[in-house]
Amino acid sequence: MLGGGYESRRYMRCELRLPVFIQAAGGVYQGTIVDMSVSGLQVRSAEPIEIEGECTLRFAADPERPVEIKANVVERKSSLVRFEVIGISSACVEDFRDVIVNASEDPMACDNQIISNMELMPELY
Numbered sequence: 001m002l003g004g005g006y007e008s009r010r011y012m013r014c015e016l017r018l019p020v021f022i023q024a025a026g027g028v029y030q031g032t033i034v035d036m037s038v039s040g041l042q043v044r045s046a047e048p049i050e051i052e053g054e055c056t057l058r059f060a061a062d063p064e065r066p067v068e069i070k071a072n073v074v075e076r077k078s079s080l081v082r083f084e085v086i087g088i089s090s091a092c093v094e095d096f097r098d099v100i101v102n103a104s105e106d107p108m109a110c111d112n113q114i115i116s117n118m119e120l121m122p123e124l125y
Contacts, residue, residue: 013037016103024055031081033059036100040074040084049073049081057083061102065095 013035020043022029031045041057043049051073060066070087088096101107 014100014103016099018059018061018099018103020057020059022049022051022055022057024051025053026050034080036103038085038097038100040071040082043081043083044079045081046079049076051081054086055083059099060095061099062095065098067092067095067099069096 014037015035016033018033018036020031020033022031022043029045029047029049029051031043031049033041034044035042043057054070054072056068057071058066058068068089069085069092071083071085073081074084075082
């Protein structure tokens with residue numbers, strides 16, 4: 001489900017606005033991350049994002065600490081694309097977590113939930 005419905009999600013999502021580059025077999029796309037959790041994210045783009053299968057997303061809340069994740073497109077709806085995180089390098093885990101926590105309205109609660117979610121999903125991290 002895109003937009004709304006946060007309470008029914010398995011993992012806490014944090015709303016944010018962060019530029020992202022998406023690299024796929026069909027080329028490189030640009031967009032803006034509009035929300036993110038440990039298991040996925042939504043991206044809004046002015047241009048259609050025509051991606052099938054695995055892609056690489058690159059973003060950084062801090063230019064000195066870029067994050068790169070592997071993801072699959074789960075759903076497309078108008079200008080929104082929802083991605084499922086399928087992998088993240090161990091070097092980027094803390095920076096990925098920091099992006100989500102710092103975007104949260106309740107950083108402490110968000111951080112505690114993320115730590116627990118990451119422990120439940122060790123295959124990604």
